Amino acid sequence: MLPVTTIGGYLGSGKTTLVNHLLRNNGGLRLAILVNEFGELPIDEDLIESQDEDVISIAGGCICCSYGNDMMAALGDLAEMAAPPDHVLIEASGVAIPSAILAAVGLLDGFRGDGIVVVADAETVQKLAKDDYVGDTIERQLIDADLVILNKIDLVTDEAKAVTENWLSSSAPSASVVPAERGQVPIGLVLGAVQEGREYLAETNHEGSPFESFVLKPHGDLSAEKLAEQLAIGGYGVVRAKGFVTEKDGMRKLIHVVGQRWQASPTEDENEPAVVCIGLKQQLKRAEIESFASKI
Amino acid sequence: MSDFRVYAAKKVITMDPNRPVATHIAVRDGRILGVGQLSDLEPWGDYELDDRFADKVIMPGLIEGHSHTMEGTLWTKTYCGYFDRMDPHGKTWTGMKTLDAVLDRLREAEAELEDPNAPITGWQLDPIYMDNMKVSRHDLDKVSTTRPIGILHASGHIMNVNSKALEMAGLLKTGNNHPGVPLGEDGLPTGELKGPDVMTPVGPHVGLNRSLTDADEQGIRDFAKLCVRTGVTTATDLAARLTDEGVDMMVRVTSEKDFPACIMPFRFFLGLTPKELIENVKGLKERSTDRLRLGQIKIVADGSIQGFSARLRWPGYHNGAPNGLWYVSPEQMSEIYHLALEAGILVHTHTNGDQATQLAIEKLGAALQAHPSRDHRFTLQHCQLADAAQFRKMAKLGMCVNLFANHHFYWGDEHYRLTVGPDRAERMNACRTALDSGVPMAIHSDAPITPLGPLFTAWCAVNRITASGRVQGHNERIAVDEALYAITLGAAYTLHLDGEVGSIEVGKRADFAILEDDPTEVGGDKLKDIEVWGTVQGGRVFPAADL
Structure with missing residues (x-):
């Protein structure tokens, strides 16, 4: 199953900056970026290896494709590539509703909707949400978001940031909100696709990082569904979690959590049971998570 | 040896107020040499009198300002x-x-x-x-x-x-x-x-593949046959993706000796940035031929009213459905308007809901401040829910409108009881208000959404009868001569073609609709029943019976 993340948000919120940051820090993943059209700077020039009309080849085996007005066909083309990418990011247009895009992706065989990421400009998002023309579009983008990247946080005061975060708690009720400057967030947070826990840890647990992470070692006979659900909605400050668990009957499952969205699916992989959990410093409740995980 | 041909007709309706009716038209090199009585034309020299239209009524070739050539392709289904x-x-x-x-x-x-x-x-x-x-x-x-x-x-x-x-x-x-x-x-x-x-x-x-919006080769030929059968000599393809291969094909097919219509494709705005779009369309313009007029842009601002995807102002949909969707961001619309005005490229914008119309008016108004353009003819297509104030504003800004008269017949009842309610349903496609406000107006079929046929479209605008047989919005009805103007010069004006076609006047292209009856005499309620014999396009005669 090819994981697909949609990245939405209004014009100027920083979607393209985020995408370029992820390409630069791709953790060894081969990313495919789908954009409606090649904007003036869809991809930073130094990352581009070659370009033709519809495809830009990017360092590290990544690509960026423009799909015009037929996204579903473009996804189909990606799946049929000789070496399909590890993860697809759909950079939605500024007025598109990213949850609608992910719902459509869910209809295609061979794809797994990984999450809805909405980039919001900390300076302008609340004002835009009141705009006569696009206000309701902004609301519809946020309401189903799993992860809101509150971007350009360096341009607002702490007080303004707090007001916006408070507003987002009702405007994006199922999302984790992650503050960011220039789209700089760990890829493990945005995409649940990093194969090994190490990258998460290296990227998040350094001094100065606003994030922290740890590896949960679940015991051998719990319900993967219950664990994933609790990580998603239990209020433990988990922004993103991914890993393998073994259930009582020996069934191995892969779990994904982003915001309040969670999935648990059987897997053939033989990995050690381990779930990487990431959250914001001071908000991630490690002890409580380990405690509840030992009881379910 | 004769060097031009004179067509004799029962009546020629010229749409030229200086000589509104005539009996003879002289044609040389595919253009109108003169119009009047035979004696008016004789000074030009030796001519061949052609009386095959002696019992027909000749109008200027009809112009469909909003159609899609894919109708031709659909008929293979x-x-x-x-x-x-x-x-x-x-x-x-x-x-x-x-x-x-x-x-x-x-x-x-x-x-x-x-x-x-x-x-x-x-x-x-x-x-x-x-x-x-x-x-x-x-x-x-x-x-x-x-x-x-x-x-x-x-x-x-x-x-x-x-x-x-x-x-x-x-x-x-x-x-x-x-x-x-x-x-x-x-x-x-x-x-x-x-x-x-x-x-x-x-x-x-x-069998409905992704490129269905682009007619194929046979589809365009078939679409042109429908043009002949409905008296149309110029039709837009609004909008097309216009890939290189697609344009090559269209240039070739429309240049065929017996291709009977002039097609005017508009480049769909999606898939390119505004700057690239303008460059692309400038390039397309260079490839225009007599029968394929390239170099215009179509923007789609919102969805459809019956699909609840059009953008409405307060109080929104009658059944409480949430507001519709934007298919373009206000910023992108604005940038295209600015660049297109600067480059002298014509833009038509699909707006169904009145909020989409309002956005287009505001963005074009601002763009015109930056790039004053006295004769831009930017047109709102459909513009179905516009109110009187919006039409007045459009008039001031030099905008044109192409109203969806046919829609009122096919879906008017639905709008009345479901989508927007009686009051707004009665003002939809407000032809009377548009004309009274001084907005240059065309009316359209949006074929294949409704059938191609400007005389039927004129009937819709004159009578405002819905499919259930009710007259909906008496006040917005227009007179027969106004409707006939809308399907000839009115549409030509929105396309910057009114100097070439749309009336029967000296120097214009010899494009005629050949009718069995006189639309100015049969009565407004019978406009749709007038039989079309065929057309003359660029001086070439196309009897529908021979297609």
């Missing part, structure tokens, strides 16, 4: 519409009033297929006229369980498919979670697919 409709070969297909009739039609289509795996593709189904009945995959399975079947609705936004088609697309399973894929009690899709996102994965399996 099975017609499933509710109303009688004429195909490019002149055969009128009887409208189907029940689902059983539709299924019978599909069975007939199946009987003609030799390949056991070939899909059956239908189009123009409109369950609105059948009590909004839901068609399910089980219904279509009665026609075939072994070959895929798909029927496109008249709106173009919904499709019904059978079980085989769902199976081929990998959708015949439980767990589909999408508002555009309704599920039956068994948890499996009912076979109704709503919206382009859910139609595209299934479309190719049922």
Whole structure:
């Protein structure tokens, strides 16, 4: 199953900056970026290896494709590539509703909707949400978001940031909100696709990082569904979690959590049971998570 | 030796107020040399008198300012519409009033297929006229369980498919979670697919592939035949993707000796940044020919009113549906307007809801401050819900409008009782207000959404009768001569073509609609019944009977 993340948000919120940051820090993943059209700077020039009309080849085996007005066909083309990418990011247009895009992706065989990421400009998002023309579009983008990247946080005061975060708690009720400057967030947070826990840890647990992470070692006979659900909605400050668990009957499952969205699916992989959990410093409740995980 | 030809007619309606009616037209090199009585034309020298139109009425070739050449391509599929409709070969297909009739039609289509795996593709189904009945995959399975079947609705936004088609697309399973894929009690899709996102994965399996909006070679030839049968000599293709191969093909086909119409494609705005779009369209303009006029842009601002995807101002939809969708961001619309005004490129913008119209007015107003342009003729297409203040503003800004008169007939009842309610339904497609406000106006069919046929479109604008037979919005009716102007010079004006076509005057292209009756005499209620003999385009005669 090819994981697909949609990245939405209004014009100027920083979607393209985020995408370029992820390409630069791709953790060894081969990313495919789908954009409606090649904007003036869809991809930073130094990352581009070659370009033709519809495809830009990017360092590290990544690509960026423009799909015009037929996204579903473009996804189909990606799946049929000789070496399909590890993860697809759909950079939605500024007025598109990213949850609608992910719902459509869910209809295609061979794809797994990984999450809805909405980039919001900390300076302008609340004002835009009141705009006569696009206000309701902004609301519809946020309401189903799993992860809101509150971007350009360096341009607002702490007080303004707090007001916006408070507003987002009702405007994006199922999302984790992650503050960011220039789209700089760990890829493990945005995409649940990093194969090994190490990258998460290296990227998040350094001094100065606003994030922290740890590896949960679940015991051998719990319900993967219950664990994933609790990580998603239990209020433990988990922004993103991914890993393998073994259930009582020996069934191995892969779990994904982003915001309040969670999935648990059987897997053939033989990995050690381990779930990487990431959250914001001071908000991630490690002890409580380990405690509840030992009881379910 | 004669060096020009004079056509004698029962009557020539010129649309030129200096000489509104005449009996003879002189044509040389595909252009109008003179118009008047025979004696007026004799000084030009030796002529050949052609009296084949002696018992016909000649009008300027009719102009369809909003159509899609894909109508030609759709006629290779099975017609499933509710109303009688004429195909490019002149055969009128009887409208189907029940689902059983539709299924019978599909069975007939199946009987003609030799390949056991070939899909059956239908189009123009409109369950609105059948009590909004839901068609399910089980219904279509009665026609075939072994070959895929798909029927496109008249709106173009919904499709019904059978079980085989769902199976081929990998959708015949439980767990589909999408508002555009309704599920039956068994948890499996009912076979109704709503919206382009859910139609595209299934479309190719049922013969509706992704490039359907671009007519193919035969489709364009067939579309042109429909033009001849309806008196049309100039038609827009609004909008097309205009790939290099597509343009090569269109240049070649429209240049064929007997291609009977002038086609004016508008480049669809999506897929390029505004700057690239302008450069692309400048390049296209260079490739224009006499019968293929390239170099214009079409923007789509919102969706459709009956699909609840149009952007409405307060108080929104009558049934409480949430507001519709933007298909362009205000910033992108604004940037295209600025760049296009600067480059002198014509832009037509689809706005259905009144909020979309308001946005276009505001953005163009601001762009005109930056790039004053006295004769831009930017046109709002459909513009169905505009109110009087918006028309006044459009007039001040030099904007044109192309109103969807046919829509009022086909879906007016639906707007009255469901989408916007009686008051706004009565002001929809407000031709009277547009003209009184001084907005240059055309009226259109949006073929294939409704059938090509400007005389029918004129009838719609004159009578404002809905499908159920009610007159809806008496006050917005217009006079016959105003409607005839709208389908000739009015439409030509919105395309910057009024100096070349749209009236029968010296120097203009010899484009004529040849009619069996006089539209100024038969009465407004009979406009749609006037028989079309054929056309003359660029001086070439095209009898419908010979197509």
